[in-house]
Amino acid sequence: NQFCEAGIGYGDSECGIASSSSSKILIKGGTVVNAHHLEVADVYVEDGIIAVVKPNIKVGDDVTVLDATGKFVMPGEASLHNWVYNSIELVVAWLVEVAFGSDGEIANSFHRNDFKQMIAIVRSGTMLSIPPSLKVEPTFLPSKGFSLQQGEDIILGGIDPHTHLAMEFMGTVTIDDFFSGQAAALAGGTTMHIDFVIPVNGSLSAGFETYLGKAKRSCMDYGFHMAITKWDETVSKEMEIMVKEKGINSFKFFLAYKGSLMINDELLLEGFKKCKSLGALAMVHAENGDAVFEGQKRMIELGITGPEGHALSRPPVLEGEATARAIRLAGFVNTPLYIVHVMSIDAMEEIAEARKSGQRVIGEPVASGLVLDDSGLWDPDFTTAAKQELASLSLSLNYFLFFIICLFVMSPPIRAPGHGKALQAGLSTGILQLVGTDHCAFNSTQKAFGIDDFRKIPNGVNGIEERMHLVWDTMVESGQISVTDYVRLTSTECARIFNIYPRKGAILPGSDADIIILNPNSSFEISATSHHSRSDTNVFEGRRGKGKVEVTISGGRVVWENGQLKVAPGSGNYVEMPPFGYLFGGIDKADAEYLSSLRAPVKRFKATT
Numbered sequence: 001n002q003f004c005e006a007g008i009g010y011g012d013s014e015c016g017i018a019s020s021s022s023s024k025i026l027i028k029g030g031t032v033v034n035a036h037h038l039e040v041a042d043v044y045v046e047d048g049i050i051a052v053v054k055p056n057i058k059v060g061d062d063v064t065v066l067d068a069t070g071k072f073v074m075p076g077e078a079s080l081h082n083w084v085y086n087s088i089e090l091v092v093a094w095l096v097e098v099a100f101g102s103d104g105e106i107a108n109s110f111h112r113n114d115f116k117q118m119i120a121i122v123r124s125g126t127m128l129s130i131p132p133s134l135k136v137e138p139t140f141l142p143s144k145g146f147s148l149q150q151g152e153d154i155i156l157g158g159i160d161p162h163t164h165l166a167m168e169f170m171g172t173v174t175i176d177d178f179f180s181g182q183a184a185a186l187a188g189g190t191t192m193h194i195d196f197v198i199p200v201n202g203s204l205s206a207g208f209e210t211y212l213g214k215a216k217r218s219c220m221d222y223g224f225h226m227a228i229t230k231w232d233e234t235v236s237k238e239m240e241i242m243v244k245e246k247g248i249n250s251f252k253f254f255l256a257y258k259g260s261l262m263i264n265d266e267l268l269l270e271g272f273k274k275c276k277s278l279g280a281l282a283m284v285h286a287e288n289g290d291a292v293f294e295g296q297k298r299m300i301e302l303g304i305t306g307p308e309g310h311a312l313s314r315p316p317v318l319e320g321e322a323t324a325r326a327i328r329l330a331g332f333v334n335t336p337l338y339i340v341h342v343m344s345i346d347a348m349e350e351i352a353e354a355r356k357s358g359q360r361v362i363g364e365p366v367a368s369g370l371v372l373d374d375s376g377l378w379d380p381d382f383t384t385a386a387k388q389e390l391a392s393l394s395l396s397l398n399y400f401l402f403f404i405i406c407l408f409v410m411s412p413p414i415r416a417p418g419h420g421k422a423l424q425a426g427l428s429t430g431i432l433q434l435v436g437t438d439h440c441a442f443n444s445t446q447k448a449f450g451i452d453d454f455r456k457i458p459n460g461v462n463g464i465e466e467r468m469h470l471v472w473d474t475m476v477e478s479g480q481i482s483v484t485d486y487v488r489l490t491s492t493e494c495a496r497i498f499n500i501y502p503r504k505g506a507i508l509p510g511s512d513a514d515i516i517i518l519n520p521n522s523s524f525e526i527s528a529t530s531h532h533s534r535s536d537t538n539v540f541e542g543r544r545g546k547g548k549v550e551v552t553i554s555g556g557r558v559v560w561e562n563g564q565l566k567v568a569p570g571s572g573n574y575v576e577m578p579p580f581g582y583l584f585g586g587i588d589k590a591d592a593e594y595l596s597s598l599r600a601p602v603k604r605f606k607a608t609t
């Protein structure tokens, strides 16, 4: 039903089952964009797979035809089924949430906001009418050598390499689960994401099973990375099982979050060695956790307990230090390294140096780090905008300001103006390789855990729904990157790094039919009142830009069209990712060359007396 499909259901019992019938789709007249090439062509999809990409495909009447003339078609996926709108169910669920979730004035105030959003979603719900199907004529088989025309566009569905759905973190759980987070993703043109499994009491297998359970309500394809939070023989053996039997080919090490997820350099080295032997990619959250801990103490001693203390306690230099350390240790082991959420010039410069010297280091900026800055924390005019909202929500000014500022709390912090622009330049010049989100959303009630102490504000911001629009507007519209670069940075490079290309990340015959149609002449506006995340806030609130994802096709089914989502829990699939991706090519040769260059051990003869 619509309640479920809008991503705001609270239990399986309320949610409908996705249609399992396959569909045939022809996307007509768009500009098909791959990372390597752009062409005006039609795309014919059957049984969830791209079957033909060529101009002027003729089809029969059992095929759904989508007109993409004047638009870009890029990698994405869709699921057709009827959905029923039930506002009573929605309001009851909201009342339950208020009854069980209210904790004081702040919580209740923001539940009122929840309600406003829910009503807005309910009011906007309508059924999608699907155009009559047309039959495919057997003469239209994959072919090469057709001529290009000017003017229309189709684009690959985005892949988000970095999300945290249903994650237990800092005493709470992220507000978006695998259903609501993925519904939001699809509405924004992302058709696959890779989430981080957190081990349960250090057990990788238990963590994996737990996350498979969380992902049961998935409505699009997803893969897993896995965090390593301790080290012993069991962890080492389990890493092997994860890679060889469970489809995981990347492990993340946290150098921050002292006392919880953080590991030390000894463990990092063991982890890097193991990753290398398995052909698995090592990933690092790069901040010096010991120094952050010291910085936090310093802030509290200075009486700085508000959210600005978060940024002040973990400055860019601590991100730069940890990035440099991780890079050097990965270089020492000679294994490829992926730095997640690069937020500062300091970290980016370390990556640039390493890449210049030939080291295999991948840098991932995230949507928030690229387009936001920390000025909201310091700008005196900021209160003006806040007061206007305040009037409509009848909140106290202090609480309202506090929430707005808390929203921006993530780690590493969103930096001062200048860092984001530099990260954009890093992306356009190849220093950084792909864009993620680190979608780790909380609602205002959860952010309020840190009302008296910034160290208790759950770290994380949204982005899974906004990334494709923000990168298009910020990077393509401004002329910093081309349309093919856009596909590379938001989809193809992720698929290549995690070794699932060209099944994902390409519009080619045989690839999964994960496709979006993006209209470059349309525009978007971001707001918590219209987004599909369960959060009652949006860190990009009020942002407008050009370029709109008008259609999302996931696994060959239209899931987003005319501003309506048509998804159901349980329709998404786990994508296994094999080890030894392209980053591992030649590592063995480099090792052999290193060994042969040692001229050691030196043979020494003991002097006889």
Ligand SMILES: NC(=O)NCCC(=O)O
Residues within 6 Å of the ligand: 164, 285, 341, 409, 410, 411, 412, 438, 440, 459, 460, 461
């Ligand atoms: N980044 C953040 O603030 N939250 C998510 C956990 C992490 O990736 O560090």
Ligand SMILES: [Zn+2]
Residues within 6 Å of the ligand: 285, 340, 341, 411, 412
């Ligand atoms: Zn992180």
